[in-house]
Amino acid sequence: MPVSRFLALLAVLALSLGSVQALTWDETLDGDLSGDGDFPSLLGTLSEGSNLISGTMGSLDGTGPLDADVWNFTIAAGYYLTGINLVSYSATSGSPSNDSFMAIANGGTINMSDPSLHLSNALWGYAQDGFGNTYNDLLALLDAGPIFGGIGFDGPLPSGNYTFWIQEGSDQINYGIDFVTAPVPVPEPGSLLLLGVAGLWSLRRRRR
Numbered sequence: 237m238p239v240s241r242f243l244a245l246l247a248v249l250a251l252s253l254g255s256v257q258a259l260t261w262d263e264t265l266d267g268d269l270s271g272d273g274d275f276p277s278l279l280g281t282l283s284e285g286s287n288l289i290s291g292t293m294g295s296l297d298g299t300g301p302l303d304a305d306v307w308n309f310t311i312a313a314g315y316y317l318t319g320i321n322l323v324s325y326s327a328t329s330g331s332p333s334n335d336s337f338m339a340i341a342n343g344g345t346i347n348m349s350d351p352s353l354h355l356s357n358a359l360w361g362y363a364q365d366g367f368g369n370t371y372n373d374l375l376a377l378l379d380a381g382p383i384f385g386g387i388g389f390d391g392p393l394p395s396g397n398y399t400f401w402i403q404e405g406s407d408q409i410n411y412g413i414d415f416v417t418a419p420v421p422v423p424e425p426g427s428l429l430l431l432g433v434a435g436l437w438s439l440r441r442r443r444r
């Protein structure tokens with residue numbers, strides 16, 4: 237492909253990406269996220285940058301049915317997931333007495349009874365990573381896991397389809413979790429241009 241066409245393609249790609257609205261799910265507006273690992277809420281493809289999921293889970297003072305939240309998302313080709321950041325975490329009444337549970341699996345479902353099938357799982361909340369309640373690096377906790385059996389992974393999550401599950405057994409927790417994606421670095425157009433020039437030069441030399 238000529239360099240000029242490649243650059244034009246990049247420009248079109250940047251324009252179309254720039255017009256995409258950030259993906260969000262707010263349970264107060266969009267409804268309770270699924271509690272069924274076989275039928276997660278389908279969030280679609282994550283936007284570049286921030287994708288904020290917020291809601292409540294668990295149970296009010298240990299009574300009533302437990303509210304698990306399970307959602308499915310896709311990381312587009314050419315992107316990876318660089319962060320799962322806990323931006324808020326508080327109990328509806330009193331202080332959270334326990335850590336919460338989270339798990340992630342490859343594909344469209346997550347097994348809620350066999351954690352060995354998870355990509356990873358971990359506990360999260362106040363005490364887990366020392367960042368307090370302002371910035372909790374959930375991706376690092378999952379990367380360091382799994383702690384209940386599972387496959388494990390290293391580094392940013394590559395493009396693909398994933399299902400995420402959060403659960404709390406003793407408190408009703410208000411949470412905000414930001415899923416952050418970024419483009420996987422590609423060679424810069426400048427270096428491609430240089431390669432192109434070098435290629436032309438060697439072609440001319442061969443023709444002599």
Ligand SMILES: [Ca+2]
Nearest residue numbers: 269291292305
């Ligand atoms: Ca919920």
Ligand SMILES: [Ca+2]
Nearest residue numbers: 269270271304
């Ligand atoms: Ca739910």
Ligand SMILES: [Ca+2]
Nearest residue numbers: 379380389390
């Ligand atoms: Ca790891």
